[in-house]
Amino acid sequence: MNYQKLLKSKKYKIAVWGTGYIGLSTMVYFSKKKIKCVGFDINKEKIKKINSGVLPLADLKKWFGFDIKSLVKSNYLKATSNYKELITEEFLVHFIAIPTEKNGKPYYKPLLSVLDNIAKINNNAKNPPIIIVESTLAPKVSDKKIIPFLKRKKLKVGKNILLSIAPRRDWFIEGGKNLENLDRVYGSTDKQSTKVTKDVLSIVCKKLHLASSYRVSEMVKSVENAYRHMDITLANQLSLAFPKDNIREVLKLVGTKWNVETFNPGIGAGGYCIPLSSRYILSQVKSLNKLSLLRETIKTDDGMSKFIANSIKKKGLKKIGVLGLSYKGDLKVSVLSKVIPLVKSLKKKGLKVELFDPYFTDKEIFKAVKVKTFKFPGELKKFDGLVVSVNHKLFNISKKVLEKNTKNCKLIIDHDGAWKKYNLKNNYHLTGDREWI
Numbered sequence: 001m002n003y004q005k006l007l008k009s010k011k012y013k014i015a016v017w018g019t020g021y022i023g024l025s026t027m028v029y030f031s032k033k034k035i036k037c038v039g040f041d042i043n044k045e046k047i048k049k050i051n052s053g054v055l056p057l058a059d060l061k062k063w064f065g066f067d068i069k070s071l072v073k074s075n076y077l078k079a080t081s082n083y084k085e086l087i088t089e090e091f092l093v094h095f096i097a098i099p100t101e102k103n104g105k106p107y108y109k110p111l112l113s114v115l116d117n118i119a120k121i122n123n124n125a126k127n128p129p130i131i132i133v134e135s136t137l138a139p140k141v142s143d144k145k146i147i148p149f150l151k152r153k154k155l156k157v158g159k160n161i162l163l164s165i166a167p168r169r170d171w172f173i174e175g176g177k178n179l180e181n182l183d184r185v186y187g188s189t190d191k192q193s194t195k196v197t198k199d200v201l202s203i204v205c206k207k208l209h210l211a212s213s214y215r216v217s218e219m220v221k222s223v224e225n226a227y228r229h230m231d232i233t234l235a236n237q238l239s240l241a242f243p244k245d246n247i248r249e250v251l252k253l254v255g256t257k258w259n260v261e262t263f264n265p266g267i268g269a270g271g272y273c274i275p276l277s278s279r280y281i282l283s284q285v286k287s288l289n290k291l292s293l294l295r296e297t298i299k300t301d302d303g304m305s306k307f308i309a310n311s312i313k314k315k316g317l318k319k320i321g322v323l324g325l326s327y328k329g330d331l332k333v334s335v336l337s338k339v340i341p342l343v344k345s346l347k348k349k350g351l352k353v354e355l356f357d358p359y360f361t362d363k364e365i366f367k368a369v370k371v372k373t374f375k376f377p378g379e380l381k382k383f384d385g386l387v388v389s390v391n392h393k394l395f396n397i398s399k400k401v402l403e404k405n406t407k408n409c410k411l412i413i414d415h416d417g418a419w420k421k422y423n424l425k426n427n428y429h430l431t432g433d434r435e436w437i
């Protein structure tokens with residue numbers, strides 16, 4: 001049976017488990033193609049918003065470039081907090097998009113809870129449902145957790161349940177880097193799962209790459225990110241090893257070589273994916289010495305906040321303003337943001353720290369980093385040192401106002417170049433340039 005045709009017939013639907021960045025975007029892109037999607041989430045607030053046509057993640061509005069109201073109104077997009085609605089035979093496809101980490105470590109409780117729900121489906125359905133895992137998995141998790149779990153629930157993979165691993169690569173900041181346009185790797189457990197996954201994914205994804213098995217597609221995600229983790233960390237190590245040289249400029253020019261990319265030194269690698277990748281891989285390796293490069297990467301990356309705090313303290317600064325809690329510009333995501341350990345290290349050094357991020361309330365900021373917030377730009381005057389950790393558009397103010405409010409500032413460290421264009425005088429440094437640290 002062609003699952004694409006079945007879905008397009010509107011008799012069948014897609015279930016999406018977890019309606020965060022990944023799950024919600026899956027629902028939105030498939031429902032835009034007139035496929036009925038129902039998302040389940042444990043967060044009732046999100047459900048309510050989705051069902052009233054409001055994006056629970058407001059920062060995605062620009063990325064999508066369209067409203068979800070019409071999709072909700074026309075019944076293509078719906079969310080629920082009752083998982084039972086998703087385990088009927090109407091649901092041919094089950095995308096899994098729940099978190100797979102907790103406190104920076106692989107964590108599979110939500111995955112197993114979702115599988116437990118899916119396993120309650122009728123295992124004699126005419127068209128066996130397919131599970132497509134979009135969440136990031138550590139290598140071997142399918143073999144060690146998913147398949148044995150399904151077996152314990154009396155589901156035969158490849159027979160009465162189909163399975164594929166198709167990790168995501170979206171970059172929720174740039175509109176073009178989305179489910180439609182990005183190259184998508186997928187791998188399955190058997191022939192039927194492979195065919196069905198191709199049928200389903202090709203409704204939305206334009207560039208599909210078939211891996212020879214689910215084990216390969218599962219590893220691709222962690223390995224591609226581990227490469228980036230190592231590259232970013234090498235840039236950081238170089239700037240620590242040569243603090244009197246402009247390593248940022250060196251790396252920019254190194255990147256002019258046809259097969260080398262430019263990586264900028266900075267406050268460390270943040271976000272859901274990059275800093276976790278090396279840990280995901282190491283969590284499945286018996287002899288850690290065989291991957292000592294990844295071990296060193298984690299050690300150096302985790303140490304960046306201490307290096308920076310030490311250097312700021314040595315420069316004699318006392319009151320530091322941090323701009324940005326998100327790990328990336330114009331996104332409200334603080335998960336594994338390197339700002340969190342940086343604030344902790346600065347405070348440990350006895351420095352007074354306050355943080356401003358236009359995307360977070362005072363309460364949210366206090367919960368994440370246990371410091372007060374300040375008024376921007378008026379209260380920049382309070383600080384003798386500033387760390388601009390992201391380039392939120394709202395940090396772009398007039399040069400005159402910025403100069404007036406930073407006149408007491410003796411050091412500005414800018415991670416993403418948010419204030420580069422201003423040519424500020426008060427010891428302004430892009431991370432990685434000469435004597436930034």
Ligand SMILES: NC(=O)c1ccc[n+]([C@@H]2O[C@H](COP(=O)([O-])OP(=O)(O)OC[C@H]3O[C@@H](n4cnc5c(N)ncnc54)[C@H](O)[C@@H]3O)[C@@H](O)[C@H]2O)c1
Nearest residue numbers: 018019020021022041042043097098099100110135136168
């Ligand atoms: N955000 C990204 O840029 C990105 C990119 C590629 C891959 N990923 C991976 O995709 C997965 C999801 O990431 P995200 O960014 O969408 O996370 P998210 O935190 O935005 O969303 C996860 C959603 O799952 C819900 N949830 C938690 N436990 C649940 C359960 N037991 N049942 C149902 N729902 C549950 C949460 O309430 C939340 O709404 C992760 O594995 C992540 O590593 C994320």
